[in-house]
Amino acid sequence: MSAWGFAAIAATVVLASALQASIGFGIGMLAAPVVALVDPGLIPGTLIMVATLVTLMVVVQERQEIDLHGTGWALAGRVPGTIAGALLLASLPERGLAIMLAAVVLTGVVVTSFGWIPLPRRRNVVLAGAASGVLGTATAIGGPPMALVWQRNAGARLRGTMGGFFLVGSLMSLAALAATGAITGHTLAAFAVLIPAAVIGYGLSRGLNRILDPKRLRWLAISASTLGAVVLIARELLTMGG
Structure with a gap:
């Protein structure tokens, strides 16, 4: 990886980590398209490790606000979803993963942009947890399903509950990826330098939470994610054409 490539990834991780810690999700949607352009080998392992570190810090800060009941049901769905996501990743070629990643980003953008608010019933939370497990393990983008079902929460409650779910869920994903050989020395070294x-x-x-409207921050993330996904798709199409 060139110095410019690393600088681009590091800058994106700074912004994506700030977003994740501010609204409870977004590190995958914002960072994954950029990382895929620079070094596809870092997806999903390195990004999930970064997300685990950020959510750990959020959980420590917002631990009193975690909805343990809702988190438990979401994790019940995450278990089979995680296994399915690891198997899917193992069967996908690099180009297939890149196209799937871009499609997941754009789908997440559409889902989180509209005003549909499903009730956070047990069934919906379990299904969202399963979808998050599949997508989070295969592409490092597991936030949109949970953001959709928990969007009635706000502020510390949303950050704490999302953080609690993603901390345990990310550890599940890392264990599944390690079992399938998707965690390598390269992904571990990249995580170390991105800490x-x-x-x-x-x-x-912490500053953004005090001065920025979370809705504006969310729309900024959606715009950046869309741009990254479109660029990634364009690159793959041009490569295929060449």
């Missing part, structure tokens, strides 16, 4: 970027992003979120 400062994740910590800086978390620190930045």
